[in-house]
Amino acid sequence: MDMDALKGFLAFVDTGSFTRAAKQIHRTQSAFSAQMHKLESELNVQLFEKQGRNLVLSEAGLALRSYAQQLTGLHNQALKQVRRYENKRPLNLGCPDDYNQVILPQLVALLRRMQPTCSIQVFCHPSATLRTWLDDGKLDAAIVTRASDSDEGYYLARDQGVWVSAPEFQCNDNEPLPLALFQNDCKYHASAIDSLTKQGRAYQLVTCCDSASAQCAIVRQGLAISAMGQLSVSTDLKILTDMPVLPSVEIALVLGAASHPLFDEKLLSELIHCVKI
Incomplete structure (x- = not known):
């Protein structure tokens, strides 16, 4: 009929x-x-x-x-x-995996609330890589650690650097302190090395990772301690309070050159309120 x-x-x-x-x-x-x-x-x-x-x-x-x-x-x-799917195109979103547990889900929740049919492709790489991908047009947006003294992108949250270890880890003062750090362009990497050097504390860089999950796994096994953002610390790791103070960093959402229709004025105005930590 x-x-x-x-x-x-x-x-x-x-x-x-x-x-x-x-x-x-x-x-x-x-x-x-x-x-x-x-x-x-x-x-x-x-x-x-x-x-x-x-x-x-x-x-x-x-x-x-x-x-x-x-x-x-x-x-x-x-x-x-x-x-509802008319003129819809996927959103290519970058996110370092140290922000996967806390920042990413809250941003995705905002995107879904604003556009229930949105389809999001997530690419996990360090901030430096994600910036390059943004410049190359591979991403529509990326969650990144802001460069020092920079106001790039849309502010999402602040993350405090902390030292962590496995709960049973014991420091041996007669041996170099084993470290599992992020890549050397990470602010916590540089600060950790600098602070230990100034204290005259011997250390051994056991691993240099570009993945927060790999970094946490090594620490979890008691193979090393680490310096990372508190947002990356899982509940099975211990925060060390007797170590040098580490800096904090700001986390921002940076948009690509080609505007994606999801990021309209209404959504962008909600970004500052979307992350709660």
Whole structure:
């Protein structure tokens, strides 16, 4: 059955007249009449009958009415749902994996709240790599650690540097302190090395990672201690309070050169409130 014909049929149900039904669906009366005759021929039944001077639904017409209402209702609902995806394109989002546990889910929650049908591709790399990808047009946006003395992007949160170890780890003052640090462009890496050097504390750089999960796994096994942002510290690691003070860093969302439709003025104004730590 043709959906337009069913909608025309329901227009007659609403108005009780071919003339008024034709006006309701913006057709001529002759075109509407031809459409109804075609529907009757397709179903091989008579949908209308004369009752005095008026035209009313036949028994078959009454039977069709409820089904026509259901079918047109489902049709309209399907169109509404499918059209939510009109002009939709995926969002390519970068995020260092040390912000995966706390920052990323809260940003995704905001994006989903603003646009429930959004599809997000997440790429986990260090901030330096993500900036390059932004410049190359590979990403629409990226969560990054702000460079020192920089106001780049949209502020999300501040992360305090801390020293961590496995709960059972014991420092041996007669041996170099084993370290598992992030890559040497990380602010915590440089600060950790600098502070230990100034104290005259011997250390051994056991691993240099570009993944927070790898860094935490090494510390978790008691192979080394580490300096990292507090947001990256899982509950099974111990924060050390008797070590040199580490700096804090700011975390921001930086947008790519080509604007993605998700990042409209309303969403950008909500960014500063989206992260709660």
